[in-house]
Amino acid sequence: MSLWVLRGLRGGVVTTRWPKRPDGYADGWRGPATVHDPYPAGTAGLGELCPTGAISITGQPGAVRLDQGRCILCGRCVDSRPDVFAWSAGTTGPGAAALTRGGLVVPEVTETDAAVEAVRARLFARTVALRRSVHVRHVDAGSDGSEEWEVLALLGPVYDVHRLGVFFTASPRHADILLVTGAGAAGMAGPLRATYEAMPDPRVVIAAGTDAVSGGLLRESDVTTGGVSASVPVDVWVPGSPPSPFGILNALLIAVGRLGSNRKGTR
Amino acid sequence: MTFSATEAGVTELWQKLAARIAAGDRFAGLFAAVRPRHSSDAGAQTALVLSAQVAAGGGIDTMEVALPPGAASYPALTPLVGAAFWYERVIHDQFGLVPRGHPRLAPLVLHGSPEDHALPRHVAGYGMFTIPHGPVRSGVMESIEYLVETPGEAIPHLNMRVFYKHRGIEQRFEGMTAADGVLLAERAEGIATVAHTLAYCHAIERIAGCVPPESAGLVRVLHAELERIANHVDVAARLADASGLAVAAARFAVHKERVLRLVSGLCGSRFGRGAVVPGGVSALPRISPDALLSELGRLEKAVMADADSLMATSSFLDRLRTTGPLSPARAREHGALGPIGKASGFSDDARVERPYDAYPSLGMLPGRAHEAGDALVRLAVRWDEVAASFHLLRQVADELAGLDASPGPTAAACEPIGGRAVGWAEAPQGEVLYDVTLADGRISRCHPRSASFHNLVLMHEVFAGDILTDFPFIEASFGLSVAGVAL
Numbered sequence: 001m002s003l004w005v006l007r008g009l010r011g012g013v014v015t016t017r018w019p020k021r022p023d024g025y026a027d028g029w030r031g032p033a034t035v036h037d038p039y040p041a042g043t044a045g046l047g048e049l050c051p052t053g054a055i056s057i058t059g060q061p062g063a064v065r066l067d068q069g070r071c072i073l074c075g076r077c078v079d080s081r082p083d084v085f086a087w088s089a090g091t092t093g094p095g096a097a098a099l100t101r102g103g104l105v106v107p108e109v110t111e112t113d114a115a116v117e118a119v120r121a122r123l124f125a126r127t128v129a130l131r132r133s134v135h136v137r138h139v140d141a142g143s144d145g146s147e148e149w150e151v152l153a154l155l156g157p158v159y160d161v162h163r164l165g166v167f168f169t170a171s172p173r174h175a176d177i178l179l180v181t182g183a184g185a186a187g188m189a190g191p192l193r194a195t196y197e198a199m200p201d202p203r204v205v206i207a208a209g210t211d212a213v214s215g216g217l218l219r220e221s222d223v224t225t226g227g228v229s230a231s232v233p234v235d236v237w238v239p240g241s242p243p244s245p246f247g248i249l250n251a252l253l254i255a256v257g258r259l260g261s262n263r264k265g266t267r
Numbered sequence: 268m269t270f271s272a273t274e275a276g277v278t279e280l281w282q283k284l285a286a287r288i289a290a291g292d293r294f295a296g297l298f299a300a301v302r303p304r305h306s307s308d309a310g311a312q313t314a315l316v317l318s319a320q321v322a323a324g325g326g327i328d329t330m331e332v333a334l335p336p337g338a339a340s341y342p343a344l345t346p347l348v349g350a351a352f353w354y355e356r357v358i359h360d361q362f363g364l365v366p367r368g369h370p371r372l373a374p375l376v377l378h379g380s381p382e383d384h385a386l387p388r389h390v391a392g393y394g395m396f397t398i399p400h401g402p403v404r405s406g407v408m409e410s411i412e413y414l415v416e417t418p419g420e421a422i423p424h425l426n427m428r429v430f431y432k433h434r435g436i437e438q439r440f441e442g443m444t445a446a447d448g449v450l451l452a453e454r455a456e457g458i459a460t461v462a463h464t465l466a467y468c469h470a471i472e473r474i475a476g477c478v479p480p481e482s483a484g485l486v487r488v489l490h491a492e493l494e495r496i497a498n499h500v501d502v503a504a505r506l507a508d509a510s511g512l513a514v515a516a517a518r519f520a521v522h523k524e525r526v527l528r529l530v531s532g533l534c535g536s537r538f539g540r541g542a543v544v545p546g547g548v549s550a551l552p553r554i555s556p557d558a559l560l561s562e563l564g565r566l567e568k569a570v571m572a573d574a575d576s577l578m579a580t581s582s583f584l585d586r587l588r589t590t591g592p593l594s595p596a597r598a599r600e601h602g603a604l605g606p607i608g609k610a611s612g613f614s615d616d617a618r619v620e621r622p623y624d625a626y627p628s629l630g631m632l633p634g635r636a637h638e639a640g641d642a643l644v645r646l647a648v649r650w651d652e653v654a655a656s657f658h659l660l661r662q663v664a665d666e667l668a669g670l671d672a673s674p675g676p677t678a679a680a681c682e683p684i685g686g687r688a689v690g691w692a693e694a695p696q697g698e699v700l701y702d703v704t705l706a707d708g709r710i711s712r713c714h715p716r717s718a719s720f721h722n723l724v725l726m727h728e729v730f731a732g733d734i735l736t737d738f739p740f741i742e743a744s745f746g747l748s749v750a751g752v753a754l
Contacts, residue, residue, distance in 0.1 A: 007518065007576060140408070141432070144750045155520075185753075217439065
């Protein structure tokens with residue numbers, strides 16, 4: 001045993017200082033695709049670029065819309081039309097998660113600032129008591145397995161969520177946050193709902209990853225519900241396939257009001 | 268790789284199959300599909316076709332039989348070849364086709380009726396009860412339900428329900444283009460992204476008749492071996508965690524994070540997504556071979572030093588030794604894949620037996636022979652594989668450094684129209700198979716067979732004398748992903 005104590009000391013501190021200090025790895029990370037503003041004219045064929053149908057043409061000025069909640073980061077659009085599409089930078093910060101499903105659509109259109117502010121105020125009123133110590137229950141609702149690795153990474157020394165007062169719990173009775181991954185497999189709809197109902201109020205639901213937000217490539221499958229919002233009311237939406245550990249951590253802090261989400265530019 | 272169709276009945280095919288397995292070939296899979304009755308009149312007359320996959324010599328042979336029109340049942344293979352147990356349950360789920368004589372035809376991948384959710388009891392006796400463990404597990408885990416029948420300590424019977432997270436991957440492939448299919452293959456079993464993508468691409472490349480450039484073969488091996496190291500280190504972290512070695516678990520978690528960061532530095536994704544495409548790879552690594560080589564050196568030193576310490580920690584070894592043993596006879600009979608097979612003296616590594624990409628030109632360290640087949644030996648096999656992976660990776664980095672300054676395209680043109688082929692790759696969990704059929708450039712049928720699916724059923728059999736507290740060790744030592752089981 002003493003051997004492991006010495007080994008543990010040898011490596012020094014590997015834990016990130018984020019969010020107090022910036023972290024190079026978090027900042028250098030690639031987020032979902034986004035749309036240049038402004039982009040050159042000519043929208044023919046743009047919609048067919050995306051294998052998950054995230055790109056739509058609205059027929060209005062600035063007509064291209066990209067739903068980051070459907071983006072699986074394959075890069076088809078960025079590779080073939082770099083004049084219109086680009087990677088968004090980083091998966092941390094206020095822009096990396098949204099408080100409404102529509103908030104993941106870029107360029108932002110669907111909601112007014114006041115509406116988003118109202119959603120935020122309601123969420124923060126619920127979570128004000130949780131801010132310094134929150135317990136998270138994770139549920140896999142049909143993931144590909146990589147999301148679990150990224151959530152698990154948060155418990156390791158590099159991300160170490162315990163330093164931020166975030167703890168994972170086995171019992172939904174002790175949980176404040178329900179962290180859901182996966183495309184919403186039909187078989188998990190019942191267990192997911194039961195887990196949510198076993199949680200005490202106030203409770204917050206995070207849909208972690210493109211699969212959880214929209215179903216991703218499995219959106220139109222008849223054995224999934226195309227995202228988890230069909231089973232539980234989602235409060236925080238995180239894109240990514242899978243979302244990076246920093247992205248999930250960012251969403252956890254947004255959920256309890258310790259970081260703002262400025263989707264729609266209200267903050 | 269051959270496809271052979273038989274006009275004779277199902278029973279004759281099963282007998283031929285059983286004879287081949289008795290002669291030393293390995294049963295690799297069984298599935299059903301609706302296909303044209305005769306290959307000559309495409310689509311005019313269809314039949315439900317049973318396809319059995321057999322690993323023999325340098326390839327995967329597929330033996331097929333078309334069922335007569337309107338057949339609602341066929342004689343089961345399971346009584347002859349026990350490894351078909353789960354495969355025939357999947358066929359029953361998907362097509363409602365009844366394998367006559369199957370020992371237990373409960374739903375496997377499809378969510379059944381509410382009666383299927385009653386707790387089954389297989390063992391009767393005083394004080395016996397069932398612990399339903401899952402589908403929402405304690406800790407951050409994939410969803411699966413273990414039904415542990417126990418009188419309190421021993422585990423006379425274990426039952427598994429994997430249908431909770433069935434995602435319909437196989438069905439989703441249908442109608443996709445060959446290029447889009449790769450995106451789904453990446454997400455079939457996320458922790459083995461590269462191996463699934465390779466197996467899929469090998470099938471596509473066989474159909475198109477294209478050969479990836481040399482540089483692509485090297486980059487593919489690079490990603491596949493880094494994925495193997497990440498998976499094996501993850502298993503070590505879980506085993507250390509289960510035995511209460513907090514520092515060891517933390518250190519392996521750090522090593523795993525370092526591997527994932529290296530992968531993301533190479534290709535932009537922590538799981539190697541987007542790196543492998545039909546015909547080759549999307550790009551050369553973004554890290555120079557010299558920088559790669561020095562990071563590999565540091566990583567190898569750190570991982571192997573902690574591995575040596577772990578294998579010298581007596582409190583840890585005591586928990587794993589004789590835990591969850593799989594006998595060599597059963598491993599051979601079932602055709603156990605990957606580290607589970609190797610630990611029980613049955614090794615059929617696709618990288619050695621049916622080499623692909625750059626593996627034929629690289630030197631592989633031979634693994635030590637094992638027989639005991641317990642959790643400890645399974646971990647020892649993983650460390651051998653990690654050492655062999657670093658050995659391969661150093662060669663790959665050297666070869667990449669030797670490439671010309673402008674090595675040309677990293678992917679050959681690959682535009683398949685129609686045809687059928689099987690592709691394979693060795694995932695960290697064992698061999699992955701993809702049987703892909705294309706028509707007019709689109710996938711008409713794609714059947715992935717993960718090592719996790721083939722191996723997980725063996726968990727029924729390894730609880731001889733083990734008790735409840737051994738459960739996490741046995742589960743972790745298998746190192747499988749539920750996503751790959753309930754495709």
